[in-house]
Amino acid sequence: xxxxxxxxxxxxxxxxxxxxxxxxxxxxxxxxxxxxxxxxxxxxxxxxxxxxxxxxxxxxxxxxxxxxxxxxxxxxxxxxxxxxxxxxxxxxxxxxxxxxxxxxxxxxxxxxxxxxxxxxxxxxxxxxxxxxxxxxxxxxxxxxxxxxxx
Amino acid sequence: xxxxxxxxxxxxxxxxxxxxxxxxxxxxxxxxxxxxxxxxxxxxxxxxxxxxxxxxxxxxxxxxxxxxxxxxxxxxxxxxxxxxxxxxxxxxxxxxxxxxxxxxxxxxxxxxxxxxxxxxxxxxxxxxxxxxxxxxxxxxxxxxxxxxxxxxxxxxxxxxxxxxxxxxxxxxxxxxxxxxxxxxxxxxxxxxxxxxxxxxxxxxxxxxxxxxxxxxxxxxxxxxxxxxxxxxxxxxxxxxxxxxxxxxxxxxxxxxxxxxxxxxxxxxxxxxxxxxxxxxxxxxxxxxxxxxxxxxxxxxxxxxxxxxxxxxxxxxxxxxxxxxxxxxxxxxx
Numbered sequence: 290x291x292x293x294x295x296x297x298x299x300x301x302x303x304x305x306x307x308x309x310x311x312x313x314x315x316x317x318x319x320x321x322x323x324x325x326x327x328x329x330x331x332x333x334x335x336x337x338x339x340x341x342x343x344x345x346x347x348x349x350x351x352x353x354x355x356x357x358x359x360x361x362x363x364x365x366x367x368x369x370x371x372x373x374x375x376x377x378x379x380x381x382x383x384x385x386x387x388x389x390x391x392x393x394x395x396x397x398x399x400x401x402x403x404x405x406x407x408x409x410x411x412x413x414x415x416x417x418x419x420x421x422x423x424x425x426x427x428x429x430x431x432x433x434x435x436x437x438x439x
Numbered sequence: 440x441x442x443x444x445x446x447x448x449x450x451x452x453x454x455x456x457x458x459x460x461x462x463x464x465x466x467x468x469x470x471x472x473x474x475x476x477x478x479x480x481x482x483x484x485x486x487x488x489x490x491x492x493x494x495x496x497x498x499x500x501x502x503x504x505x506x507x508x509x510x511x512x513x514x515x516x517x518x519x520x521x522x523x524x525x526x527x528x529x530x531x532x533x534x535x536x537x538x539x540x541x542x543x544x545x546x547x548x549x550x551x552x553x554x555x556x557x558x559x560x561x562x563x564x565x566x567x568x569x570x571x572x573x574x575x576x577x578x579x580x581x582x583x584x585x586x587x588x589x590x591x592x593x594x595x596x597x598x599x600x601x602x603x604x605x606x607x608x609x610x611x612x613x614x615x616x617x618x619x620x621x622x623x624x625x626x627x628x629x630x631x632x633x634x635x636x637x638x639x640x641x642x643x644x645x646x647x648x649x650x651x652x653x654x655x656x657x658x659x660x661x662x663x664x665x666x667x668x669x670x671x672x673x674x675x676x677x678x679x680x681x682x683x684x685x686x687x688x689x690x691x692x693x694x695x696x697x698x699x700x701x702x703x704x705x706x707x708x709x710x711x712x713x714x715x716x717x718x719x720x721x722x723x724x725x726x727x728x729x730x731x732x733x734x735x736x737x738x739x740x741x742x743x744x745x746x747x748x749x750x751x752x753x754x755x756x757x758x759x760x761x762x763x764x765x766x767x768x769x770x771x772x
Binding site: 323324326328329332342343345346348349350351352353354355368369378379380418 | 450487488520521522523524525574575576594595596597598599601602605606609610615616648651652655656768769
């Protein structure tokens with residue numbers, strides 16, 4: 290089950306739902322082709338958490354760090370990694386296992402380094418330039434879906 | 440008066456520079472040549488690469504400047520913003536070096552240094568001026584009132600301009616990062632062949648994410664009718680996209696110049712090498728009566744010479760930091 294998003298104005302409510310759904314999980318991985326709105330959705334999540342700074346794309350910097358009232362958000366983009374070993378070199382474990390929120394774009398670039406339990410979010414282009422956003426807890430037997438209404 | 444060693448390691452490049460009394464004597468960036476001399480490979484990214492590079496580039500910078508370690512009177516380093524692991528290498532090295540020589544340490548903000556790079560060579564901009572810093576990671580309009588009195592008046596709310604170029608290249612099937620390839624194709628095409636929308640973003644901020652999506656839709660829709668559309672129209676698509684990115688930048692810059700009543704305009708960052716940006720900036724300058732400043736390309740991309748010149752101005756002010764300083768992934772001006 291999944292959610293069809295046809296307008297940007299729907300993102301804040303969906304971001305709230307996803308954070309509730311994620312619960313104690315702090316690592317969220319975002320799958321989707323370029324232009325499906327991964328950064329845009331993460332901006333909405335950061336806003337829901339109360340990040341005051343401008344959230345911009347970390348493609349070049351690999352990771353951006355933001356403060357919110359209860360802690361930190363690490364926003365990753367592994368797009369330009371040529372090899373997983375480059376994530377080792379940047380000390381990815383320090384971030385992923387910090388207990389802070391990690392929002393990860395292009396996790397397919399680091400398939401072996403994704404923690405055992407993460408929230409997997411898939412974004413796909415839909416008709417009329419909408420997006421289908423799906424979320425599930427990955428690494429458990431149960432696959433819970435985030436929303437049922439379309 | 441002052442010989443300064445400067446270290447830059449905020450992202451991919453490891454660089455060291457020696458500056459004497461505001462004059463750059465050397466500016467070494469870890470390259471194949473440095474590696475051939477000292478062994479090793481050129482890694483793409485990461486702190487381990489900086490660890491391998493830092494001593495060779497510092498040695499090379501000192502040798503190329505024809506100074507001795509004993510001549511160094513201060514060590515300037517990039518404290519942030521950047522990748523924490525990468526910054527740590529430069530910061531730790533700078534601290535150790537300064538401690539060993541018993542000379543002061545100077546912390547530098549990387550983005551501030553991009554602006555002060557305009558003070559390396561003549562003609563130097565007159566205050567106040569506006570600086571458009573455009574690179575793969577940044578897009579900012581900065582109001583520069585004095586060396587250390589600066590204010591961000593506009594910035595990107597999503598992708599950087601350089602990223603817009605690189606991702607366009609990717610959508611068109613060119614290698615990533617392909618910004619310079621888009622520029623090369625664009626020179627051969629018609630910038631008005633296709634019309635991409637200009638985002639309506641309030642104030643002086645930028646957005647390039649929507650443009651990326653519209654290019655994606657444009658390519659998808661045209662490919663449905665003609666599978667070879669991109670190959671057959673590569674130069675025109677590149678020219679049209681480049682024209683849009685550059686007009687987005689210039690239109691905001693014009694707005695900023697009017698708002699602050701400023702006629703001295705500078706550009707910095709790797710994207711300032713883009714021919715479309717340079718051409719339109721020159722054209723706009725003629726119409727708007729601007730005096731424009733473009734640093735030499737080696738000082739536009741990430742380099743230690745800009746850290747050295749920023750360090751020089753801080754040295755004059757006696758603006759030093761202690762050994763307890765640590766790097767900052769995010770660092771405001």
